[in-house]
Amino acid sequence: MSSTAQHRAAPALTLADVYRDEFDFVWRSLRRLGVPAHALEDATQDVFVVVARRLDEFEARSSLRTWLFGIAMRVVQTRRRTVWRHQRKLDVLAREPQAAHDPLARSDARRLLLRLLDELGEDKRAVYVLVELEGMTAVEVAAGLEVNVNTIYTRLRAARRELLAAAAKCADLRDEGGAPP
Structure with missing residues (x-):
């Protein structure tokens, strides 16, 4: 059987299945990527929001975990940029408290x-x-x-x-x- 035929024969992934089977992997990956413990729940939710939006685009060119890890990395990068921007604004305010x-x-x-x-x-x-x-x-x-x-x-x-x-x-x-x- 060709890989295309195997791909078509594979059952479609559901968000519930991915969440149930890969939640621990996503959580561990986020933690290992440096997400602080207090932000893990939100970051995990962010990953699964992206998964929910893009699951139908998953083409199995890589493993599901590789795809999830890529999403997790982008979520972490976005969160870091957001924290950095917020910190930069706070630093500016701290320099001129009277203003x-x-x-x-x-x-x-x-x-x-x-x-x-x-x-x-x-x-x-x-x-x-x-x-x-x-x-x-x-x-x-x-x-x-x-x-x-x-x-x-x-x-x-x-x-x-x-x-x-x-x-x-x-x-x-x-x-x-x-x-x-």
Whole structure:
């Protein structure tokens, strides 16, 4: 019997079967990939949400466990990026605690950011806002804007460079006693 015939003859996998048979494997894999104990339940659920969405796409070109491990790795990578972004935001807030609690300073900072964003071109501004302020990935932004992901990275780098230059100019003006643009 050919492998194609064997593939067709194999019973279709159900989410319940995969969950029952492979839950322990997924749990162990996530733990070994560095997911902290307190986050294992959520990470495991994330894996099985992806499995539920994509089970009909599984073509058995690799073993089920290899496929599950790949999903688990991507879930871990996504969770790490999310934690890293969140930590980065917390670090920024920790550096300027007085501004975080001062409504006037926050309002001034918000107005300045909007003015600086206005100086960016529309494409760079959209990418910067979605990635840096909304926390989306470049892949998500590329899909949403229907452009190549490398274009997103290029626009993001350019936007960051332009914003840093504009912010430095504002800081220089402030240090000289002038008002920011």
